[in-house]
Amino acid sequence: IAAHAKAKGAVVVCDGAQAAPHLPVNVLDMGVDFYAFSSHKMLGPTGVGVLYGRKELLEAMPPFQTGGEMIREVSFDRVTWADLPHKFEAGTPNIADVIAFDAALTYLEEIGMDRVRQHEIELTAYALEKLATLDKLEIQGPMETSQRGGAISFTDPDIHPHDIGTFLDSRGIAIRAGHHCAQPLMRVLGKVATARASVYIYNEEADIDALVDALVEMRAYFGV
Numbered sequence: 001i002a003a004h005a006k007a008k009g010a011v012v013v014c015d016g017a018q019a020a021p022h023l024p025v026n027v028l029d030m031g032v033d034f035y036a037f038s039s040h041k042m043l044g045p046t047g048v049g050v051l052y053g054r055k056e057l058l059e060a061m062p063p064f065q066t067g068g069e070m071i072r073e074v075s076f077d078r079v080t081w082a083d084l085p086h087k088f089e090a091g092t093p094n095i096a097d098v099i100a101f102d103a104a105l106t107y108l109e110e111i112g113m114d115r116v117r118q119h120e121i122e123l124t125a126y127a128l129e130k131l132a133t134l135d136k137l138e139i140q141g142p143m144e145t146s147q148r149g150g151a152i153s154f155t156d157p158d159i160h161p162h163d164i165g166t167f168l169d170s171r172g173i174a175i176r177a178g179h180h181c182a183q184p185l186m187r188v189l190g191k192v193a194t195a196r197a198s199v200y201i202y203n204e205e206a207d208i209d210a211l212v213d214a215l216v217e218m219r220a221y222f223g224v
Helices: 002-007 056-058 096-111 113-133 162-169 183-189 205-222
Strands: 013-015 034-038 049-053 069-073 077-080 138-142 149-157 177-179 194-198
Touching: 013 177, 034 183, 049 056, 113 177, 113 205, 162 177, 162 205
Parallel strands: 013 034
Antiparallel strands: 034 049, 069 077, 138 149, 149 194, 177 194
């Protein structure tokens, strides 16, 4: 995709928030110009993240925010900016959360992103197998783990996804319900919303078993 876009003269910006926490990423191999991802999806705090950009593009871009530490020289009629990355870091940065994010990244690096991905593949395969045994439950997306991540969206024709989420919450199971910032996709799927269960390094097969048991209990609870 990046190669085709660049052939047309486009600048390629990749949202990596759903990839960087789950598998090894090499921005040079991808050929992107910018790559962004967030901290809170990688065991870190909210409100902080990373933006990678090709140096020549960042140098050509003007700063979007002004403040202390991002200027080299100021006069009444002109200003010159500090070197990268300082010209994009106006004022006092979010120091504490950046340090916390570094600790989270170090932790994941010590585990190894290959191991993170393998754990998700195995747990996702287990979840897909178990969820497929439930009557009427419709799994969205491919059943092959090599073609998907650790987020599994599903629907029940008799129960709204928001009700699924509320019931599971009452059983101590946290999922997400809604359109997942993808309303055009919902229209393509013919769904108003879906329920979505996601796995990560802190999950195990017992969590999947609890989800499946709760979904069985849910249908009995709603009398469907």
